[in-house]
Amino acid sequence: MRNRFAFQLRYFLFWLVFFVAAKAVFLVYHFPKAAALADGELLRVFGYGLRLDASAAAYLSLVPYLLLTGGSLLAGRFPLDRLLRLYSAVIGIVVTFFTVADLELYRAWGFRLDSTPLQYLDSPAEMAASAGSAPLLLLAGLLTGLLVFGWGLYARLCGRLPLLPPGFGRGRAALVGLLYLGLLAVPLRGGVQQIPVNQSDVYFSARPFANHAAVNVPWNVVNSLFLQSGGPNQYQFMPDSVAARTVRQLYAPGADTAATRLLRIKRPNVVFIILESFTAKFVAGTGGEKNVTPNLDSLARTGVLFTNLYAAGDRSQKGLVSLLSGYPNQPSTSIIKYPRKTERLPHLCQDLKRAGYASHYYYGGELAFANMKSYLVTAGYDRFTERSDFPISQQSSKWGAHDHVLFDRILGDLQTQAQPFFVTAFTLSSHEPFDVPIPRRFPGTDEAALFRNSVYYADWALGRFLHRARQQPWWENTLLVLVADHGHPLPGDDANESAGKFHIPLILAGGALRPEARGRVLDTFGSQTDVAATLLAQLQLPTAAYQWSYDLLRPARRPFAFYAFTDGFGFVTRHGGITYDNVARRVMTGDTALLRQGQAYEQASFGDFLRK
Numbered sequence: 345m346r347n348r349f350a351f352q353l354r355y356f357l358f359w360l361v362f363f364v365a366a367k368a369v370f371l372v373y374h375f376p377k378a379a380a381l382a383d384g385e386l387l388r389v390f391g392y393g394l395r396l397d398a399s400a401a402a403y404l405s406l407v408p409y410l411l412l413t414g415g416s417l418l419a420g421r422f423p424l425d426r427l428l429r430l431y432s433a434v435i436g437i438v439v440t441f442f443t444v445a446d447l448e449l450y451r452a453w454g455f456r457l458d459s460t461p462l463q464y465l466d467s468p469a470e471m472a473a474s475a476g477s478a479p480l481l482l483l484a485g486l487l488t489g490l491l492v493f494g495w496g497l498y499a500r501l502c503g504r505l506p507l508l509p510p511g512f513g514r515g516r517a518a519l520v521g522l523l524y525l526g527l528l529a530v531p532l533r534g535g536v537q538q539i540p541v542n543q544s545d546v547y548f549s550a551r552p553f554a555n556h557a558a559v560n561v562p563w564n565v566v567n568s569l570f571l572q573s574g575g576p577n578q579y580q581f582m583p584d585s586v587a588a589r590t591v592r593q594l595y596a597p598g599a600d601t602a603a604t605r606l607l608r609i610k611r612p613n614v615v616f617i618i619l620e621s622f623t624a625k626f627v628a629g630t631g632g633e634k635n636v637t638p639n640l641d642s643l644a645r646t647g648v649l650f651t652n653l654y655a656a657g658d659r660s661q662k663g664l665v666s667l668l669s670g671y672p673n674q675p676s677t678s679i680i681k682y683p684r685k686t687e688r689l690p691h692l693c694q695d696l697k698r699a700g701y702a703s704h705y706y707y708g709g710e711l712a713f714a715n716m717k718s719y720l721v722t723a724g725y726d727r728f729t730e731r732s733d734f735p736i737s738q739q740s741s742k743w744g745a746h747d748h749v750l751f752d753r754i755l756g757d758l759q760t761q762a763q764p765f766f767v768t769a770f771t772l773s774s775h776e777p778f779d780v781p782i783p784r785r786f787p788g789t790d791e792a793a794l795f796r797n798s799v800y801y802a803d804w805a806l807g808r809f810l811h812r813a814r815q816q817p818w819w820e821n822t823l824l825v826l827v828a829d830h831g832h833p834l835p836g837d838d839a840n841e842s843a844g845k846f847h848i849p850l851i852l853a854g855g856a857l858r859p860e861a862r863g864r865v866l867d868t869f870g871s872q873t874d875v876a877a878t879l880l881a882q883l884q885l886p887t888a889a890y891q892w893s894y895d896l897l898r899p900a901r902r903p904f905a906f907y908a909f910t911d912g913f914g915f916v917t918r919h920g921g922i923t924y925d926n927v928a929r930r931v932m933t934g935d936t937a938l939l940r941q942g943q944a945y946e947q948a949s950f951g952d953f954l955r956k
Contacts, residue, residue: 348506352524355408355428356531358501359401360394362494363560366443367393369486370557373447377553385554392546393558395534399541400563402531404439407431409528412505413521425505432502436494439562444487446561448478452776453658454833454840455910456559458568543567543911547928552839555928568676577951578676579926581943584951590944598899605858606648606897607882611699611764612856613822614879615754615813616692618667618770619802620660622828624651624847625835626799629865633835636786636800639807640826640851647824647853648864650896654846654905654916655830656872660770661714663829663872668692668723668768670876670893672949673908675926683718685956690889691723692876696766699885702726704761706754706769708734708745725768729753746781747773747802751809758818765818770829773805774798792835820855823882827851827875841923841932843916846907850875852882869903869918870896892949906945915942 367390371378378386408428415424446457534541546558581587624630627637629644630651656666657673661680665671669689671679679685693703705725710732711717720728731744738749745753754769761767773780778794780801786793806826813819828848838845850870877893880886887893905916912925915938922934922942931939 348508349520351502351505352405352409352412352521354501356401356405356528358498359404360397361501362439362497363397363400364390364394365493365497366490366561367397367557369443369490370447370450373486374451374553374557378557381549381551381554385549385551388548389554389557392548393560395541396543396546396558396560396563398531399534400560402528403566404435404562405528406525409521409525413518413525428505432498436498437491440487440490440494442561442565443490444483447486448483450556453910456556456564457561458564458910543927547925552841552925552932555925577947577954579943579947579950581947582940584947587944587947587951590941591948594902594904594941594945595894596901598901604861604897605882606852606861607823607856608858609821609856610884611701612854612883613764613818614696614701614766614825614883615822615854616667616766616768616825616879617806617827618663618768619806619826619828620771620774621795621830621832622774622799622802622848623831623834623845624653624849625832625844626796627849630847630849633796636796637803639803639810640849642807643810643824643826643853644849644851644865646862647851647857648861648866650850650870651865651867652869652905652916652918653827653848653850653874654843654869654871654907654914655828655848656907658830658840658845658907658909659714660775660829661716661719664716664770665689665719666872667827667829667875670873670890672871672873672892672906672945672953674950674953675908675911675913675946679953679956680715680719682956683715683722685953686719687722688956689722690876692879693723693725693766693768695880695885695889696883697724697726699883701764701766702762703766704729704757704768706750706767707731708739708741708747708750708772709743729757740781741773742777742779743772743775746805747771748781748805748808751805755809755812755816758816761818763818763821771802771805774802795832795834814855822854823852823856824854825850825852825875825879827872840909841912841914841925843907843914843921843923846905846914848872866896867918868896869905869916870894871905871907873906892952904941906942906949908946913942913946915945 371389408431411424411427442457449457530536534545543559543564547555549555625632628634628641629649655663657663662673662678665680666673669691671689697703703725704727705720706729708731711720711728711730731739734745734749738745740746750769750771754767778798780798782801782804784797785800786796827850831846831848833845836844873892874894874896877887877890878896881895881897887895903918907914911927912923914923915921917938920935920938922936922938923932924939924942925932
């Protein structure tokens with residue numbers, strides 16, 4: 345017969361065993377990466393991960409322990425066993441769902457599940473579209489299997505709550521419950537050390553996958569939810585004055601401070617096209633595959649091509665802020681989540697509006713996705729066109745309206761658009777699940793092939809738009825800015841921190857370019873954040889508000905690009921690069937001589953984010 349006072353220990357053990365089993369499922373799901381680990385590393389994934397597993401188990405045990413303590417005082421009048429089972433069932437379903445979702449999200453994003461996907465809860469259709477290429481049947485099977493396993497494990501380890509032993513008073517039972525609650529503090533904190541357990545405590549290997557595998561998903565989700573955006577600065581590597589001075593030196597112009605003039609006219613129209621996931625690996629002019637983006641490559645030959653531009657982050661909403669506000673990304677969050685902060689950012693649209701520009705923002709999907717709409721409304725666009733503005737018959741993409749439909753709408757509207765205009769268009773067809781409305785150009789059904797075909801389609805839609813735009817009266821007075829919102833791990837399955845994943849194209853083109861500027865190829869290193877200052881300088885507008893943006897056409901003493909991933913940064917220059925893991929507190933790859941510059945930039949930019 346089971347002892348009533350062993351139930352709490354068994355309950356804690358239930359969650360601990362479940363988390364160990366979930367870790368094993370994660371390793372099996374990512375078998376190729378797990379197989380590359382040494383036997384000792386596999387064992388240490390479980391050993392090091394046990395501290396976070398125990399901490400998560402303790403947090404999930406808090407409510408049952410409190411129920412047992414309070415219920416002991418109300419014996420006979422409290423459906424304690426039923427409440428424990430209900431709580432465990434609900435939490436078990438939530439934890440299992442997160443565990444299974446993490447399996448596929450890790451493959452796509454390269455980091456364990458945190459609070460990031462919760463930004464998309466108000467856009468369920470877009471969430472479903474993102475999951476379109478996932479093996480849903482396999483994931484559903486794993487979800488069912490883990491739920492059945494958890495139910496059997498609970499029945500085996502916990503079962504029904506035994507009654508109090510005869511003659512054992514309710515007061516004594518409550519005291520025992522309080523004792524267990526007190527003991528729970530040890531696994532909650534991850535031990536008896538002074539500083540509570542954190543994610544870095546389970547990092548043990550030079551291989552990022554081994555460290556990631558040791559992380560407990562529920563613990564990671566809740567921990568990221570409670571990370572505060574108000575400080576203190578968690579990236580404090582040096583005195584703030586030293587970090588600020590180092591960053592100023594990075595942005596100091598060279599001896600020749602005159603910027604190159606590209607435009608024939610002072611106030612051209614501006615068509616700013618943000619291309620979804622357009623990695624440089626598919627653009628021939630930036631060293632990528634040939635024949636995937638023939639129209640973009642052709643445009644580059646008649647425009648100005650920047651071959652060493654890097655995305656500031658790895659998600660669309662992060663790229664949006666970097667491009668339109670010249671603002672860096674944050675490794676552990678995104679400023680677009682905080683409207684109070686984005687209201688204090690500069691915006692290209694605001695500056696161009698003051699210069700007399702009419703403005704319009706186009707997107708074939710839902711603007712509310714990832715809190716983008718609040719940011720764009722603050723930017724002050726005169727008009728918005730989004731998914732709901734297209735007929736249902738034109739919403740053939742899982743995200744909304746395909747790119748050629750979007751471009752057709754823009755061409756139609758520009759017939760009557762007041763000039764000068766600032767039009768921003770964000771494409772979507774090259775986003776997962778990579779469905780396209782034209783025949784596939786490249787063979788294969790694997791994800792890389794699907795992605796390649798989606799980029800080819802987006803380029804086809806762009807070429808169709810350009811062919812018609814060149815025939816319009818506004819073309820000769822128009823500057824085109826074409827740039828990606830972020831890169832992509834495919835093709836090649838780049839590591840989450842790899843510079844290749846963040847390498848993107850930037851092209852300036854259109855009838856407003858001077859003849860002598862056409863065909864220029866610039867290999868200066870820069871970031872998405874630099875696009876804003878580059879554009880404003882060409883329009884002869886002030887750039888002082890864009891302190892994190894540098895005119896790429898103005899010689900710099902130290903050209904560089906900084907990008908943030910979860911939870912770390914990359915810093916790239918002509919002479920090399922470095923990637924740094926903030927959790928493990930170590931250099932992952934590259935030249936350690938660049939470490940202080942990258943750390944200074946991260947510290948100073950995150951400090952600025954906290955002060956917004």
